[in-house]
Amino acid sequence: MQTSELLNSYHVDANTWDEMYTDLSVREQYQGVVDFMQQMSIDELNRKEELAKKLFMSQGITFTVYSSGEGIEKIFPFDIIPRIITASEWKYIEEGIRQRLKALNLFLKDVYNEQFILKDGIVPTEMVYSCPHFLREIHGLPVPHDIYVHIAGIDLIRNNDGTFYILEDNLRTPSGVSYMLENREITKRIFPDLIPKNNVRTVTEYPNILHRNLVSLSPRQTANPTIVLLTPGIYNSAYFEHTTLARLMGVELVEGRDLVVDNHRVYMKTTSGLQQVDVIYRRVDDEFLDPMVFNPDSMLGVAGIMSAYRKGNVAIVNALGNGVADDKAIYTYVPAMIRYYLNEEPILKNVPTYQLGNVGEREYVFGNMNKMVVKKTNESGGYGMLMGHAASEEEIFRYQVEILKDPRQYIAQPIISLSSAPCYMGGRLKPRRIDLRPYALCGPGGIEIVPGGLTRVALREGSLVVNSSQGGGSKDTWVLAG
Amino acid sequence: MLSRVADSLYWMSRYLERTDGILRMLKINYASSQDDIGEFSWKPVLKTFTYLDEETANGIAHHSRAVLQYMVTDKENSNSVLNIITHARENARSVQDHITKELWQCLNDFYHTIRDEQLVRGIHKDDPVTILDVLIKQGLLYFGIMDITMARGEGYAFINIGKHLERAVQSADIVDVKFSDLNYDFTKTDTTYWKYLLLSISGYELYLKTYRSGFDAKNVIEQIVLNGDFPRSVIYSVDRLHRYFQRLKSERNMDSYRKIDFLIGKTRSKVKYSTVGSIMEQGLHSYLKGIKEDLYEVGNALNLNYFAYT
Numbered sequence: 001m002q003t004s005e006l007l008n009s010y011h012v013d014a015n016t017w018d019e020m021y022t023d024l025s026v027r028e029q030y031q032g033v034v035d036f037m038q039q040m041s042i043d044e045l046n047r048k049e050e051l052a053k054k055l056f057m058s059q060g061i062t063f064t065v066y067s068s069g070e071g072i073e074k075i076f077p078f079d080i081i082p083r084i085i086t087a088s089e090w091k092y093i094e095e096g097i098r099q100r101l102k103a104l105n106l107f108l109k110d111v112y113n114e115q116f117i118l119k120d121g122i123v124p125t126e127m128v129y130s131c132p133h134f135l136r137e138i139h140g141l142p143v144p145h146d147i148y149v150h151i152a153g154i155d156l157i158r159n160n161d162g163t164f165y166i167l168e169d170n171l172r173t174p175s176g177v178s179y180m181l182e183n184r185e186i187t188k189r190i191f192p193d194l195i196p197k198n199n200v201r202t203v204t205e206y207p208n209i210l211h212r213n214l215v216s217l218s219p220r221q222t223a224n225p226t227i228v229l230l231t232p233g234i235y236n237s238a239y240f241e242h243t244t245l246a247r248l249m250g251v252e253l254v255e256g257r258d259l260v261v262d263n264h265r266v267y268m269k270t271t272s273g274l275q276q277v278d279v280i281y282r283r284v285d286d287e288f289l290d291p292m293v294f295n296p297d298s299m300l301g302v303a304g305i306m307s308a309y310r311k312g313n314v315a316i317v318n319a320l321g322n323g324v325a326d327d328k329a330i331y332t333y334v335p336a337m338i339r340y341y342l343n344e345e346p347i348l349k350n351v352p353t354y355q356l357g358n359v360g361e362r363e364y365v366f367g368n369m370n371k372m373v374v375k376k377t378n379e380s381g382g383y384g385m386l387m388g389h390a391a392s393e394e395e396i397f398r399y400q401v402e403i404l405k406d407p408r409q410y411i412a413q414p415i416i417s418l419s420s421a422p423c424y425m426g427g428r429l430k431p432r433r434i435d436l437r438p439y440a441l442c443g444p445g446g447i448e449i450v451p452g453g454l455t456r457v458a459l460r461e462g463s464l465v466v467n468s469s470q471g472g473g474s475k476d477t478w479v480l481a482g
Numbered sequence: 483m484l485s486r487v488a489d490s491l492y493w494m495s496r497y498l499e500r501t502d503g504i505l506r507m508l509k510i511n512y513a514s515s516q517d518d519i520g521e522f523s524w525k526p527v528l529k530t531f532t533y534l535d536e537e538t539a540n541g542i543a544h545h546s547r548a549v550l551q552y553m554v555t556d557k558e559n560s561n562s563v564l565n566i567i568t569h570a571r572e573n574a575r576s577v578q579d580h581i582t583k584e585l586w587q588c589l590n591d592f593y594h595t596i597r598d599e600q601l602v603r604g605i606h607k608d609d610p611v612t613i614l615d616v617l618i619k620q621g622l623l624y625f626g627i628m629d630i631t632m633a634r635g636e637g638y639a640f641i642n643i644g645k646h647l648e649r650a651v652q653s654a655d656i657v658d659v660k661f662s663d664l665n666y667d668f669t670k671t672d673t674t675y676w677k678y679l680l681l682s683i684s685g686y687e688l689y690l691k692t693y694r695s696g697f698d699a700k701n702v703i704e705q706i707v708l709n710g711d712f713p714r715s716v717i718y719s720v721d722r723l724h725r726y727f728q729r730l731k732s733e734r735n736m737d738s739y740r741k742i743d744f745l746i747g748k749t750r751s752k753v754k755y756s757t758v759g760s761i762m763e764q765g766l767h768s769y770l771k772g773i774k775e776d777l778y779e780v781g782n783a784l785n786l787n788y789f790a791y792t
Contacts, residue, residue, distance in 0.1 A: 060590040243578035253579045271488045271788045272734040
């Protein structure tokens with residue numbers, strides 16, 4: 001039978017949690033998908049895969065790689081088999097993220113105002129002040145509803161017993177949510193009826209919730225505030241996401257050159273003159289936002305926008321200075337923050353993390369390099385990272401020399417194996433490692449997490465790195481209704 | 483609407499109108515080249531749609547495949563269909579939130595079609611008409627989707643302003659170049675010559691219905707410049723240009739509006755109150771040159787008053 005052919009080469013790596021298989025059988029949540037695949041021939045599945053590629057291409061869900069003066073369109077690899085999360089797993093994740101965000105938001109408010117947490121010695125002061133993303137410029141500045149993190153993309157992984165761990169809190173300009181939305185649309189096309197039959201919860205509410213939250217931040221009391229999405233422009237690799245969100249929310253997509261600041265107010269240049277802007281959902285990093293305050297060479301920002309922000313004439317989402325809370329060294333203290341601010345035990349665990357600025361921990365890490373992944377605290381996207389088990393002695397030595405130059409900028413974590421999920425590869429299902437990034441939205445009404453997210457997958461056999469810049473792809477992510 | 487968005491919509495539309503003009507011109511001229519006993523020359527086409535110097539143009543004017551390749555897929559030719567569609571798509575890409583998803587996908591598909599090497603290889607080898615037809619159809623799809631899905635707002639007005647401005651210039655150009663090819667000799671009555679010109683702008687049937695007495699240069703001029711029922715005529719295009727521009731009237735931008743309304747109105751009257759007789763009296767070339775200069779001035783004024791954002 002076709003199925004056995006499809007499944008017989010599916011060998012879960014030793015000591016790894018697989019999302020589809022227990023030792024002997026298919027997990028209940030995957031049964032529907034497996035049955036469905038059984039009815040299809042390899043040819044049909046290949047055609048589905050081809051169709052998915054074509055749909056991405058023709059909808060322009062692409063990024064452009066420029067070489068020799070010519071743009072080449074690429075799609076982010078998409079695996080057709082969905083990743084499935086059960087209702088009870090989701091409930092746990094949801095509660096954990098909600099708790100964590102609540103604490104992180106309180107931390108940001110505290111660290112930019114009274115700094116109780118530093119005075120009480122819960123988080124070391126030097127840890128905060130040595131973080132390059134800590135912005136002295138916004139100290140004491142009030143933000144609407146005390147919300148700093150409006151949009152968070154929190155990365156989760158699962159170790160070999162299936163326990164979820166928080167890997168990273170992305171609190172600045174997390175990307176990828178358009179793939180959560182588009183991957184679902186693609187699944188609807190390639191697997192008709194499969195989604196309703198499996199009781200999959202919808203993700204389409206995301207833009208509506210986000211839009212409602214943005215409206216609530218308007219400093220002007222007007223029925224119809226002007227909301228814009230600020231993009232670095234068409235050459236940005238996430239440009240597709242910016243246009244998608246602008247379209248789905250019905251807000252104006254602007255570039256820095258479309259905006260101008262006059263008398264501490266932000267305006268956009270329209271065909272009928274200047275129009276005041278109330279809320280900016282920016283996808284431009286802090287340091288490029290205002291050439292008068294931050295990087296003076298920035299062409300992406302708007303000169304004077306900080307003065308308007310300081311006066312409270314415009315709301316900026318996410319707030320500036322959030323980088324201090326998702327710094328990889330500060331990360332270690334998030335469980336302590338949860339206990340300090342909320343007086344609760346953390347629901348979701350941190351991955352054990354060693355501060356290389358701390359001599360004892362550094363020595364331990366240097367003694368066990370082959371079991372560690374070492375990361376730079378202010379880098380993301382899988383850059384500047386060393387996977388100890390895969391590195392040569394020389395690479396490790398060179399990296400150690402780098403670390404000793406500025407140990408505060410590095411952390412180390414034991415290598416977590418990451419759970420695996422089935423991927424369709426050349427007529428076979430094969431296990432590949434995955435992570436999960438759900439998207440949380442914080443508004444005056446509380447924290448809402450759309451049931452779904454982005455599942456990133458390391459497409460190379462044996463690889464533990466899921467970042468798209470390092471050969472990762474993505475999957476549609478299903479959260480099942482109870 | 484953002485000035486940058488209006489600018490991009492306007493150019494997206496001009497590029498698509500230009501593409502349509504070029505592709506039809508190529509298709510009909512190719513047919514004509516297969517029908518010609520003498521040496522068929524692509525010179526008028528090259529003069530209307532490219533910036534080639536006299537010598538280079540003469541060099542390829544008798545080589546259909548070379549001309550087709552240059553005008554459809556040549557990367558060095560800034561006015562090749564490949565480059566125009568690439569620009570149009572870049573414009574569309576940056577205003578995706580102002581055009582419908584269908585329209586964006588159509589332009590995106592057009593872009594991938596023209597970049598499909600297998601398809602355009604036909605330009606060199608197989609029957610080029612098949613390829614040109616595929617491309618023309620992709621353009622027609624764009625015009626249809628535009629009409630059916632786009633909201634009738636400011637963006638739609640700018641799109642139509644671009645489209646009709648481009649078309650007016652194109653039609654004036656085509657007439658001017660065709661007659662300069664004959665050294666403005668209005669006695670030529672060679673049926674094939676006029677037939678293919680009219681076919682290339684979809685005006686052949688209308689001509690046959692309007693003029694029963696065979697082909698006459700003056701009638702051709704009358705149809706392409708002055709016939710208000712002919713959608714490719716100068717008067718029709720300027721009329722539409724004016725009509726869509728007037729939709730931009732708003733309290734907030736009165737000065738700019740009046741300035742451009744005056745410019746378009748003046749041009750429109752100039753064309754409207756002309757006859758073939760008065761055009762001949764002034765001299766066809768000088769008349770068309772005047773019209774084109776007026777239209778360029780409208781373009782510049784739009785730039786200055788509506789699109790300035792940098």
